[in-house]
Every structure is written in C-alpha cells, then in structure tokens.
Amino acid sequence: MLKLLIYLKPYILLILLMLGLTYAQVMASLSLPDYMAKIVNEGIVNQDQALIWSTGVTMILITLGGGSSFCNIRISCYKDWNRVLKKP
Numbered sequence: 001m002l003k004l005l006i007y008l009k010p011y012i013l014l015i016l017l018m019l020g021l022t023y024a025q026v027m028a029s030l031s032l033p034d035y036m037a038k039i040v041n042e043g044i045v046n047q048d049q050a051l052i053w054s055t056g057v058t059m060i061l062i063t064l065g066g067g068s069s070f071c072n073i074r075i076s077c078y079k080d081w082n083r084v085l086k087k088p
Helices: 002-044 049-065 069-076 081-085
Strands: none
C-alpha cells in the first residue's frame, strides 16, 4: 500500500478533485427524484403550472451541472500516465 501511495503522490490534488466532482454528481443524481415527486405531488395535484415549470427548469440545470462525469474523465486523462509507471 505504501508503494502505491508513492506513485499517487504527484496526483493527490487531481484525485481529490475527482472525488469531489464524483460526490457532486451523485448528489445531483439523487436529488432528481425529489424534484420529480414535488412536481407530481404539488404541481400536478394543485394544477400549478408555475411550480411545474420552475421545478422542471431546476431539474434541467441540475442535470447539466451534475454532468461532472465528463470533468472526471478529462481530469483522469490529464496527466501523462507513463510517469506513473516509472519508478521514482
């Protein structure tokens, strides 16, 4: 395990950034069913068009903002992995 940490040391900031973005993506994905329930329980039942539209726009923004998986993929490919394979 200690040998692995030696190789990962130059990438600690990228690893922490990827973990943070992954957490944000998961939280965004888990919040979408709550918004859908709000649309059904409050918007459709009460026939509130404004609530349906505002919650729908919020869901779209969360989906677009929660797409940090692209950022994670880009960050993971950012560094030259040949350096990792070389011994320090």
